[in-house]
Amino acid sequence: MxxxxxxxxxxxxxxxxxxxxxxxxxxxxxxxxxxxxxxxxxxxxxxxxxxxxxxxxxxxxxxxxxxxxxxxxxxxxxxxxxxxxxxxxxxxxxxxxxxxxxxxxxxxxxxxxxxxxxxxxxxxxxxxxxxxxxxxxxxxxxxxxxxxxxxxxxDRKGFMAAVENRFSGEDAAQFRRVIRYLKRWRDVHFSSEGRAAPTGLGLTVAAYYWFQPTKSGPSDDDLGATLALVRIIHGQFTSAWDPSSGQPGVRLALRFPFAPQDDVFARMTNQQMQEFRQRLAKLIEWLEEAQRTGSTAPLQRAFGSDFL
The missing domain is CATH 3.30.460.90 (Beta Polymerase; domain 2)
Structure with a gap:
């Protein structure tokens, strides 16, 4: 298969x-x-x-x-x-x-x-x-x-319309599938309590900006599309000062593309941001391993037991 x-x-x-x-x-x-x-x-x-x-x-x-x-x-x-x-x-x-x-x-x-x-x-x-x-x-x-x-x-209505029209046909279907994969990865690897996990809205905005349809020959390549998007998201983190600890850190600042144009990850602390970045790096490792070896085991580690 x-x-x-x-x-x-x-x-x-x-x-x-x-x-x-x-x-x-x-x-x-x-x-x-x-x-x-x-x-x-x-x-x-x-x-x-x-x-x-x-x-x-x-x-x-x-x-x-x-x-x-x-x-x-x-x-x-x-x-x-x-x-x-x-x-x-x-x-x-x-x-x-x-x-x-x-x-x-x-x-x-x-x-x-x-x-x-x-x-x-x-x-x-x-x-x-x-x-x-x-x-x-x-x-x-x-x-x-x-x-x-x-x-x-x-202007959440404007954003929903933009998501609806971001791609068409099979590209639009792959776009939504990849967002769902990232949401399930989030649910498997982050606590649902508090604000430790990146929000579904944040992951959707990231995909809205950076997702690109990916094919292998004539067929969709969801593994390649997911890996490409996660690499881009991981690469967007920049150095930031954490005033609470007095230490440097990293953050992913991502503006909502419509009003109120706020940072969709603003409520995450620098420590939570660091963990987010580390888990993205681990996800990249799992996706690359699957791509390299043909094994499903790293995909099950990434997405949980529903990946069969």
């Missing part, structure tokens, strides 16, 4: 379908939207976002599925406090499940089974400018001080 056949089979095992292809996810989303419509006196426009919307999602190893939805209010943000607007959504949903949390960038609804989260839905609350149509994200917690509240420019 060729590596390409194995990669395609691995992708079928780990990938998550988009919202419109997944009845259970649609049901969770639609229940929340129904509750909002019943309990809000103001209208809103929902949209799917995140990996489910872009077709880059992978099945979580911990069983906690993360669903992302944008809730857009047609309001003038200059006349509304962002925390107040988030409060409309929180109050409409606070008894929808046994656990609804107010987080700085979103409102999160958890669905639990036997005390364990099996789904959580992140609701990003946005205001649509009545003149330009630009979106701004409500930032702030329930009791945040005034300086911790803001309407942050947000």
């Amino acid at each position: 060729s590596f390409q056949t194995m990669f395609r089979r691995f992708d079928e095992t780990i990938k998550l379908n988009r919202f419109d292809e997944n009845a259970e996810l649609r049901e969770k989303r639609d229940r929340i939207l129904k509750r909002l419509r019943e309990n809000l006196s103001i209208t809103f426009e929902p949209f799917n976002q995140g990996s489910y919307a872009m077709g880059t999602g992978v099945k979580p190893l911990n069983g906690d599925y993360d669903i992302d939805i944008g809730i857009v209010f047609n309001i003038d943000r200059r006349s509304h406090d962002p925390v107040t607007v988030k409060g409309w959504v929180y109050k409409a949903l606070e008894t929808h499940t046994t656990r609804v949390e107010w987080r700085r960038p979103c409102i999160t609804v958890y669905y639990q089974q036997s005390g364990e989260a099996i789904y959580h839905v992140d609701l990003a609350i946005l205001a649509k400018d009545p003149y330009s149509g630009a979106l701004h994200l409500a930032i702030g917690k329930e009791h945040s001080a005034a300086e911790q509240r803001e309407w942050q420019p947000d």
Whole structure:
């Protein structure tokens, strides 16, 4: 069996379908939207976002599925406090499940089974400018001080459209597969707790900038495409000073290509960055070993037991 056949089979095992292809996810989303419509006196426009919307999602190893939805209010943000607007959504949903949390960038609804989260839905609350149509994200917690509240420019819709149109045909399919491979590698080799792991958004932005379709003869070469991308990402780290330790370090600074154009890896510490770089180097070793020897063992070490 060729590596390409194995990669395609691995992708079928780990990938998550988009919202419109997944009845259970649609049901969770639609229940929340129904509750909002019943309990809000103001209208809103929902949209799917995140990996489910872009077709880059992978099945979580911990069983906690993360669903992302944008809730857009047609309001003038200059006349509304962002925390107040988030409060409309929180109050409409606070008894929808046994656990609804107010987080700085979103409102999160958890669905639990036997005390364990099996789904959580992140609701990003946005205001649509009545003149330009630009979106701004409500930032702030329930009791945040005034300086911790803001309407942050947000063009995640623009990014999703750019990802959708980045490549076409078989190149687009390989692009999404490679993103899914990197997400599963991340899930296997980093803790899901805290911020030690590079985010799925960060890996997707890296692929958006640096992925190049790769073929071996007339066929796709997912191993070669993944290796080429990981080499580029690893090569983008630069020296940086760590003020907390007073020591030099390395960082990967990567700007989101649309508003708010922030660094998608900014929340990782220099120590976490160092571990990220080291694990990328190890991934390169495994991919090169597989390419050199024809052995599947290094690919199983890289991507876990689902790579068969």
